[in-house]
Amino acid sequence: MRLPRRSAFRSKRRVGQYVAAALVSLVFVFPFLVMLSTAFKPESEIFSSPPALLPGTWTLANFRDALAAIPFWRYLFNTVLIAGLSMVGTALVCPMVAYSLAKVRWRGARVIFMLILGTMVLPPQVTMIPLYLIWDGVGAVGTIVPLIAPSFLGVPFFIFLVRQFLVSVSDSLIEAGRIDGASEFRIYWEIVLPIARPAVVTAAVFQFMWAWTDFVNPLIYLNRPENRTLSIGLYSFFGENTVAWGPLMAASVLFTVPAVLVFLIGQRFFIGGISAGAIK
Structure with missing residues (x-):
C-alpha cells in the first residue's frame, strides 16, 4: 500500500509545482499583457473604471501616432x-x-x-x-x-x-x-x-x-x-x-x-x- 500512496503524493506534488510555476509566470507576463492591451485601446478606455484587460474597441491609432511622433x-x-x-x-x-x-x-x-x-x-x-x-x-x-x-x-x-x-x-x-x-x-x-x-x-x-x-x-x-x-x-x-x-x-x-x-x-x-x- 505504500507504493500507491507515494505515487499519489508525487502526482500531487507535481501538480502543485505546475500550478506554482504557472502563477509565477503569470506575474511576469501580466505587465506585458497590460502593455499589449493598452496599445490597442482608444484613449477613452485607457483609464476606464473599472479597468478592463481587453479593449472594448480595438484601434491602431496609437501605432500611427507612435510612428508619427x-x-x-x-x-x-x-x-x-x-x-x-x-x-x-x-x-x-x-x-x-x-x-x-x-x-x-x-x-x-x-x-x-x-x-x-x-x-x-x-x-x-x-x-x-x-x-x-x-x-x-x-x-x-x-x-x-x-x-x-x-x-x-x-x-x-x-x-x-x-x-x-x-x-x-x-x-x-x-x-x-x-x-x-x-x-x-x-x-x-x-x-x-x-x-x-x-x-x-x-x-x-x-x-x-x-x-x-x-x-x-x-x-x-x-x-x-x-x-x-x-x-x-x-x-x-x-x-x-x-x-x-x-x-x-x-x-x-x-x-x-x-x-x-x-x-x-x-x-x-x-x-x-x-x-x-x-x-x-
Whole structure:
C-alpha cells in the first residue's frame, strides 16, 4: 500500500509545482499583457473604471501616432545596428578569449582570469566617467563606437560563461587535434567552437538583449538626434505634464517584438549554455 500512496503524493506534488510555476509566470507576463492591451485601446478606455484587460474597441491609432511622433524607423535602424554589431563582437571575441583561458597553457592565464573576474565586481558607475574621458579623448563621443567597441574587446561576464563551459570539454579531443598537426586556431574553430555553440549563442543573445534595452550608454554618448536609439526615443512620449500612454505602449510593443524574436530563435541553446555556467 505504500507504493500507491507515494505515487499519489508525487502526482500531487507535481501538480502543485505546475500550478506554482504557472502563477509565477503569470506575474511576469501580466505587465506585458497590460502593455499589449493598452496599445490597442482608444484613449477613452485607457483609464476606464473599472479597468478592463481587453479593449472594448480595438484601434491602431496609437501605432500611427507612435510612428508619427518620433523618427521610429531611423531609431530602429540605429538600435538594430548597435545591438547586432554588439552581438557579433561578443560571439567572435569572447569564445576565443575563453578558449585561451580554459584549454591553452600559458604563463599568467590564471592571473588574467582573476583580473577578468575582478572587473565583474566593479559597478558601472565607477567606470562611467573614466570611460567617457577615454572615448572623448579619441573623438568617439557622438558616434556608436563606444557602444559597440567593448563587445569586440571582450565582455568579462560572457568570457567567464563560455570559459566555464569549455572547462567541461574533454582534453583528449584537443590533444588528438594537436597530435594530428592541427594548428591551435583550427582546433578552436573546427573542434571546440561547435561543441561550445550553446554557450556562445547564449552569450550572443544576452548581449543583444543588453544592447537593445540599454538606455544609459546611448544617452551619454549619442548626443546627436539622428543617432538615437529606440530606448531614448520612447522617452519622447513623456511630456512635462502628461504622458501619451497609448502611443507609448504602442511604441513599447514595437520595441519589444524584435527582442522577443531573437530570444525565441536562441532559446533552445539557453538551457545548455546557462546550466553549463551554473554547474561550474
